[in-house]
Amino acid sequence: LQFLYFIDTHLHTNMSSDNEFDFCTAGSNTFPIQCGSLRKGMHCIIDGHPVKILSIDTSKNGKHGHAKAHITGEDIFTGKKVEECCPTSHNVEAPVVSRQDYILIDIEDEYLTLQEMDGEIREDLTLPKHDDDLRNRIKRCFDMTEKEFIITVTTAMNMEGVVQIRESTVPKRY
Numbered sequence: 001l002q003f004l005y006f007i008d009t010h011l012h013t014n015m016s017s018d019n020e021f022d023f024c025t026a027g028s029n030t031f032p033i034q035c036g037s038l039r040k041g042m043h044c045i046i047d048g049h050p051v052k053i054l055s056i057d058t059s060k061n062g063k064h065g066h067a068k069a070h071i072t073g074e075d076i077f078t079g080k081k082v083e084e085c086c087p088t089s090h091n092v093e094a095p096v097v098s099r100q101d102y103i104l105i106d107i108e109d110e111y112l113t114l115q116e117m118d119g120e121i122r123e124d125l126t127l128p129k130h131d132d133d134l135r136n137r138i139k140r141c142f143d144m145t146e147k148e149f150i151i152t153v154t155t156a157m158n159m160e161g162v163v164q165i166r167e168s169t170v171p172k173r174y
Contacts (some may be wrong), residue, residue, distance in 0.1 A: 029096050029157050035069045036088030043097050043156070046084045049075045050095040050156040058088055066090075076154055077161040078130040095156040103168070104149045107142050112162070114151055125153065128162050138165050 030045060038044055042053050051073030061067040066087035074081055076097070086092060102114035102122070110126045127135045141149045152164035 030093040031096065032091040033094045034088070035071075035086045035090050035092050036067070038069065038071065038092070043076070043095050044071065044073065044084075045093040045095055045157075046071065046073055046082045049080075049082065050077070050097065050159070051082055052076050054081075076156060076163070077159060080130075097154060097156040099163075100153050100155065102151045102153060104138070104142060104151050104165070107139065112138075112151065114153075125160060125162060134162070134165070138162070141165055141167075 033044070036058070038053060038056055040053055040055060044051055044053060051071075053071055053073045055072045057070045059068045059070070066089055068085055069088045071084045071086070072081065073084075084092075100116075102116055104112065105115050105121070106113035107127070111123055112125050112127065113121065113123050114125065115121050127138060129135075138149075138151070141147070148168040148170065150166050150168050151162055152166075153160055154163045
């Protein structure tokens, strides 16, 4: 858990020198963690996909084997449920997951126009393909022209996806 604390507290710090770079981009987009240390709500990689752990059950070691962890998780981008069983003493990979909020500006041909909090515009993300409920909620919210909405984008393993929409607490700016 100290390693996770290190990752969490140092993930967004910048190194200062002649060449500035972000700590996270300089390293890997995954890190090893002991299977026995995993808990509900944490992330790990199952079958090459970043997964949020929904439940984890451990069995006692048998006469000739290790204690096993049975992990049930949900792909953070597709929502597909997956399962994995591994010895608690073995390491598994965990993704570095980050979340970013954007203001929803426009929707055109499945593409979202999003504004970062510092004013930068991005138009490279599409409406969610695997979550019809979220997709329809985003469209309905966009049709409410008197309100401003915040889109949350999750990034892990060089993939990005829209995971949430919520009403902004500030009045509409445009």
